[in-house]
Amino acid sequence: MKAPSPKVLILHPDLNLLGGIESYYRKMDAYFTIDPGHLVIGKxxxxxxxxxxxxxLLGDYWQxxxxxxxxxYDLVLLNPSLSRKAIIREGFFLRLARLRGKKTVVFFRxxxxxxxxxxxxxxxxLFDRLFKDADAFIVLAEAFRRTLREWGCSQPIHREVTVAEDQLMDRxxxxxxxxxxxxDSVWRIIFPSRILKSKGVYELVDAYALVKAQHPNLELLILGDGEEMSALQNYAARQRIDGIRFTGHVDGEVKHRLFRSAHLLCFPTRHEEGMPNTLVEAMAFGLPVVTRLAGGIGDFFREGEHGFATDATDPQVFAGLIEKLYLDRELYRRIAINNFEYASTHFRASQAA
Structure with a gap:
């Protein structure tokens, strides 16, 4: 007789907020093979x-x-970042779960x-007291797994990826x-992420301006909201950089249409990424990628096959890589096909579930 499935409770932020965790669970919900419970925590x-x-916060602990x-519930799945703000807050949830005798899995996002x-x-x-006795960990980069092993964590540590919706690629x-x-007579660079300094938005605009000066048919699509939105718009206006479209937050078919119309993702992030949804979505649409190496990107990204990755932050470096893809259409075509095929094979939500 088949054993009953465990009852799982997933702790996550409000799914109406913008962010990687929220996006992940919105995509995954239709593909879970069990019916997990959900508890919204956080802001x-x-x-x-x-x-x-x-x-x-006190209400979250009580609920x-x-x-x-x-x-x-038999098992609790937590989704913290390894950060100063999250480690103690989420650690108390784990301690409460252990107090009730529940198994725990920690997915560091x-x-x-x-x-x-x-x-x-x-x-x-601090880590040992709060997290060391978790039953398993999930991470988004091989380097994170090695670090946990170095800290003496002997329990299972699984490496996962962020995901794209199956129907997005199938349709x-x-x-x-x-x-x-x-x-297309217009060539569009897309940046679909939160507008934060740490995401490299100023480097992005400067790199775009350098390429735009040589190739006037370029446009830049900036999808998203964030604390740096107004300042970035003012910066672009002061520098008299034209052809930039700030869409604000978009979702659903509007977002998909903008991705279909784009030619390339430029993502000069300095943010403490796990595995950026931004990059996964772009590859699912077959977009070549110009990015910094962050989080789990280096675990799969192949230079010249998926685009170009660099440790640099200099806008001139990004401008050169963008121009290389703009000028070499056969290289562009080959990378676009590689990315769509790779995403279709490796980034499906149904596989991760």
Missing amino acids: RPGEAGRMVMVQR FFRRLKRDQ GWEQDFAAELAGRRRW LDFPGTLEARLN
Whole structure:
């Protein structure tokens, strides 16, 4: 007789917020082979003020404890970043789960290297006290797995990828889309991410301006919102850089249409990435990629096969790589096909579920 499936409770932020964790679970929900429970934790839309934050955090702990007692879950899946802000907050959820005798899996979604260095040294006790007895870990980069092993974690450590929706790739007429791109009189660079300094948005705009000066038919699509939106718009206006379209947050078919019309992803991020959704989505549309090596990108990314990756932050470096793809249409075609095929094979939500 087949054993019953375990009851799983997933802790995650409000799925109406923008971010990698939220996007991941929106895509995955249709493909789970079990029916997990969900508990929203963390900042809510419109939340402001320290007292509101403290009250909400205490309420999150209370609701979590009640759900464990009431619904008899077997396993709790946590989704923290390895960061100063998250480690203690999420660690208490793990401690409450262990207090109730539940198995725990920790899926590290982001990884702050400076903080990881602290945990490797004088603050190791903090990680050991809060997370060392988790039943398993999930990480988004092989380097993160090696670090956990170096910290003495002997439990299973699984490496995962972020995902794209199956139907996105299944419904895309990729051959037709690719030919339309190659015949388009306008060449569009896309940046679909939060507008933060750490995402390299100023380097992006400067690189675009350098290439635009030589090739006037370029456009830049910046999809998303973020704390740097107004400042970036003002910067582009002061520098008199034209051809930039700020769409704000877009989703669904509007976002898909913009991806289909784009030619290349430029992602000069300095952010403490896990495995960027931005890159996975771009490859699912068959877009060549120009990026910095961050998080789990280096585990699969092949130079010249998926695009170009660099450790540089100089806009001139990014401009040169963009121009290389713009000028060499056969190279562009080959990389576009590689990326669509790779994403179709490796980045499906149904496979990750």
